Amino acid sequence: MAEFSTPTTEQEFQLNFAQLKPHMNRTEALYESSRCLFCFDAPCIKACPSGIDIPQFIRQINSGNDTGAARTIYEANYFGNACGKVCPTEVLCEGACVYNLQDVKPIEIGRLQSFATMQAIEQNKKIMRPGEANGRKVAVIGAGPAGISAACELRTLGYEVDVYEAKARPSGLTVYGVAPYKITNEETLAEMDYLQGQLGYRVHYNSPITSRAELQALEHKYDAIFLGIGLGRTSELGLPGEDRINVMGAVEFIAELRQHHHEVAVGRKVIVLGGGNTAMDAASESARLGAEDVILAYRRGKEEMGAYEFEYDLAKGVGVKGLFNVAPVEIVGNGHVQGVKFVRTETADGKVREVPGSEFIEPCDMVIKATGQAKQTEFLGLIEGLKLDAKGRIVAGENGQTTNPKYFTSGDAMNGGAEVVNAAAEAKATARAIHAYLQ
Template sequence: MAEYLPPTTEQEFHANFAQIKPRMNNTEALYESSRCLFCFDAPCIKACPTGIDIPQFIRQINTGNVTGAALTIYEANYFGNACGKVCPTEVLCEGACVYNLQDVKPIEIGRLQSFATRQVIESDRKLFGPGLTNGRKVAVIGAGPAGISCACELRALGYEVDVFEARSQPSGLTVYGVAPYKITNEEVLAEMAYLQAQFGYRVQYNSPITTREDLQALEEAYDAIFLGIGLGKTNALLLPGEERENCVGAVEFIEQLRQHHHRVAVGRKVIVLGGGNTAMDAASESSRLGAENVILAYRRGKEEMGAYDFEYDLAKSVGVKGLFNVAPVEIVGNGKVEGVKFIRTATVDGQVQIVPGSEFVEPCDMVIKATGQAKQTHFLSYIPGLQVDSKGRVVADAYTGQTTNPKYFASGDARNGGAEVVNAAAEAKVAARGIHTYLTSTN
C-alpha cells in the first residue's frame, strides 16, 4: 500500500512534499535560541565549511536583533538562507553541538539560520552594497552556489561582474537538483533576487558558454574568468536495456520534479540504483509522488552506503525499502522498463565480487539511476593549459582557486567532484579573493 496518494494539484504536491525544516515563528525562534550555551570554543563554528559565527547569530536572535543575526550569517555565507535548509546540518553544525554529548537534542541551528535570513529577505533590508569601482571586469560561468557566491564577493571588492547561465533561472542545483521537501523554488529564487539587488552583478540567462569561440570572447573582454559550471548529466551505466522508456537519471528526474511538480509521472513500482544522498532523495520523492513500491538497490551492504544515515532514515520513513549486495546486469522489458536483472554480490577485502549463478529479476515499471554525475571534461578541454585530475576535476590552488591557466579560477562541484552547497559557497568566496589578489598583483 502506498504511503502517499499521487498528487494531482499544486496543493496536494506541497502537502506530500511538506518542508522537513519548516519556518520557525518568533516564539519558536526565541525559545530555541535561549537553549544555546554560547560555547566559547564553539565546535559548531569549526564544523561549518563557511565558518559562520553561530553562537553570535543565535545570541542576536535571542536579544531581538534579527537583522544583526542575518548580517552575521551573510558575511560568512552568501547562501545563508538556502544552507539553513539544504545543508546536512545533522552531520555539520548540529552534529557538532555539545548537547549531543549529553543526549539532549542539539540546537536547531539550520532553522534558526533560515529564520533570520528570511526576515531580511522579505523586508528587503539593505545589508550590503558593491565596493568602490576598480575598473576591472570578471566573467562568471554558471549561476549556481559557486558562481553567485563568487559574484557577490567580487562586487563587494569593486569588480564589474557578468554571470553567464545556460538555464533560465539561477542557483544551479539549489533550484534544479535539491529535493522539494528541503526547500521550495520560491525561497531559493527570493534569496537570489535579494543578493542580486544588494550587490548589482548582472546575470545573462539562457546564455550557455559551450565552444572555444565563446571562451575566447570572454578571455578578450574580461580580466579573469570564474568557472562555476558544476557537473553534467547522470553517468551512464552502460547496461543492456538502459535506453528503455522509464529508465531515467536521478539528476534529470529531480530537475523535472522541481520544475513541474505534480505533473511528473512516476511508476507504480520504482527501483532506484545507487547508495548516495541523491539516491535517497530520488527514492523518497518517488514515494511522495505516489509510487506504491520503492526499492533502493545498492551493490554493497547497507552500512557501506555513501548516504548520510539521516537521509536513509528519511527515505525509510516514507516506505522505501532497501535491497543490498546486488549489482544490476540488465534493464529488462519490451520497449518499456519491466524489471531489473540483478546478480548478488559480496564484499571481500573491500572489493565487490559477484556471486556466480545468483541472477534474478526484480519486476518494476520505472528505474532511476542515481549513479553519479559526469564531469564536464569535454568543455574544459577548450581552455588552453587547464589541467584536470584523473577523476575529471579541475585542478586549482586550494588557497586561491586559481587553475593551471592563470586567467581561470574554479570552485564548487567542477573542482571538488561533488559536495554540498555550503562547500561551493565557501570555496567560491576564497576564489573571489584569489582573483582579487591575482588582478591587483598583475598591474
C-alpha cells in the same frame, strides 16, 4: 499499498512534500535561541564549512537583532537562507552541538539561520553593498552556489561582474537538484533576487558558453574568468537496456520534479540504483509521488552506503525498501522497462565481487539511476591549457587558480561533488584569490 496518494493538484503536492525544516515564527525563534549555551570555542563553528559565527547570530536573534543576525550569516555565507534548509546540519553544525553529549536535542541551528535570513529577505534589509569600483571586470560561468557566491564577493571588492548561465533560473542544484521537501523554488529564488539586488552583478540567462570562440571573447573582455559550472548529467552505466522507456537519471528526475511538481508521473514500482544522498532523495520523492513500491538497490551492504544515515532513515520513513549486495546486469523489457536483472555480490578486502549463478530479475516499471554525475569534460576541453585530473575534475591550486592562469574555479567542478555550503565557502575564498592575483 502506497504510503502517499498520487498528488493531482499543487495543494496535494505541497502536502506530500511538506518542508522538513519549516520556517520558525518569532516565538519559536526566541525560545530556541534561548537554549543556546554560547559556547567558547564553539564546536558548531568548526563544523561549519563556511565558518559562520553561530553563537553570535543566535545571540543576536535572542536579543531581537534579526538584521544583525542576518548580517553575521551573510558575511560568512552568501547562501545563508538556502544552507539553513538544505545543509546536512545533522552531521555538521547541529551534529557538533554540545547538547548531543548530554542526550539533549541539539539547537536547531539550520532553522534559526533560515529565520534570520528570511527576515532580511522579506524586508529587503540593506546589509550588503558593492565595494568602490576598481575598473576591472570578471566573468562568471555558471549561476550555481559557487558562481553566485564568487560574484557576490567580487562585487564587494569593487569588480564589475557578469554571470553567464545556461538555464533560465539561478542557483544551480539549489533550484534544480534539491528535493522539494528541503526547500521550495520560491525561497531559493527570493534569496537570489535579494543578493542580486544588494550587490548588483548581472546575470545573463539562457546563455550557454559552447565554443572556443565564445571563450576567447570572454578572455578578451574580462580580466579573469571564474568557472562555477558544477557537474553534468547522470553518468551512464553502460548496461544493456539502459535506453528503455522509463529509465532516467536521478539528476534529471529531480530537476523535472522541482520545475513541474505534481505533473511528474512515476511508475507503480520504482527501482532506484545507488547508495548516495541523491539516491535517497530520488527514492523518497518517488514514494511521495504515489509509487506503490520503491526499492533502493545498492551493490554493497547497507552500512557501506555513502548516504548520511538520517537521509536513509527519511527514505525508510516513507516506505522505501532496501535491496543490498546486488549489482545491476541488465534493464529488461520490451520498449518500456519491465524489470532489472541483478547479480548478488559480496565484499571481500574492500572490493565488490559478484556471486556466480546468483542472477535474478526484480520486476518494476521505472528505473532511476542515482549513480553519480558526469564531469563536463567536453566544455572544459575548449579552454586552452586547462588541465583535468584522471576523474575529469579541474586541477587547481589551493587558491582556485587553474593551470590557465586567467581561469579560477571552485565547487563541484573542482571537488567532484560536495554540499552547497562547500561550494559557497570555496567560491568566496577563490574570489579573494582572484582579487589578490589581479592586484
